[in-house]
Amino acid sequence: MRALQVTRPGGPDALTVTDLPRPKASPGHVVVRNEAVGLNFIDVYFRDGTYPTAYPFVPGQEAAGVVTAVGHGVTDFAPGDRVAYATQLGAYAEYTAVPEAKLVPVPESVTLPDAAAALLQGLAALYLSGTTHPVRAGETVVVLAAAGGLGQLLVRLAAHLGARVVAVASTKEKREAALAAGAHHALPYKDFSAGVRELTGGEGAHAVYDSVGAATFEESIRALRRRGTLAVCGLSSGPITPVDVELLRTAGSLYLTRPTLADHVPDAASLRAAAAELFAHVADGVIRPDIGERLPLAEAARAHTLLESRATTGKVLLTP
């Protein structure tokens, strides 16, 4: 079968098209024929070595497809089932063997491309707005990289929960995409904390969801009100240098957290419950994945280049 492989950490050219044996269904595993593979920024962290792993490996964490075989002991899935997964390395391939516990069923009301486009970033948007900082009606929350895959879904959920959403994005087109996703205001990055203060009568925001990291950390702190929460949910511009915790006192008794999806869906039961909630939101239109680009799997290197150069809006899907 055709797959992409990384044999050493590097740039997009570290992704090479290769031919690998089709995986077999070992005990507890399900073989999925991937119909749509989701591109996520975490794929860049694995490819460039920010998140270390063993080499060679097949990258990609997210896909939706159809079950072709099940291993001994698998009870919840059968050949022909429509399924998706979001936290399992190996998605950049025609077929992937996935542990049963990491698989979720896709209801008939959701297409497989929408499932692949929504699952990882949608699960993240759900816990960020429901657990990390539970968004309440009337609050002001700020979403950075608001036109991106995660950003648009977070904007939609926060607006659905009744917050006033301030989107931050780099270009006019991206700010328009964030407004179309339900944001009430859209700002460029430069001095966005001043814009947030102006919109809130000088108070600042209840929460900032910052997936950009190094480049925006200080501005995000400045955008918060007393006892506000900074959720650093990504590192697109690079990791944040060590922080003096006294900053949290002087900036207004702030809360700072660096959450990750795996800790919010640590087992099959929590993953399936969250996915069911997410897919219900997709079916009823609260969450509408914005699929900005579909590329053949063999063009994964180009997809990475586009994502890293900030040229994408919404979700990028790869087709095996």
Ligand SMILES: NC(=O)c1ccc[n+]([C@@H]2O[C@H](COP(=O)([O-])OP(=O)(O)OC[C@H]3O[C@@H](n4cnc5c(N)ncnc54)[C@H](OP(=O)(O)O)[C@@H]3O)[C@@H](O)[C@H]2O)c1
């Ligand atoms: N913690 C979690 O559970 C979780 C889950 C999913 C994603 N994430 C994180 O959320 C972020 C977004 O992920 P995504 O897959 O949805 O990607 P994305 O937002 O679709 O794409 C990345 C966007 O980040 C912005 N950006 C700002 N500075 C950047 C830089 N120096 N290089 C590249 N991009 C930059 C760009 O938007 P502008 O042009 O508007 O700045 C770019 O389009 C990533 O940091 C990812 O790791 C975290």
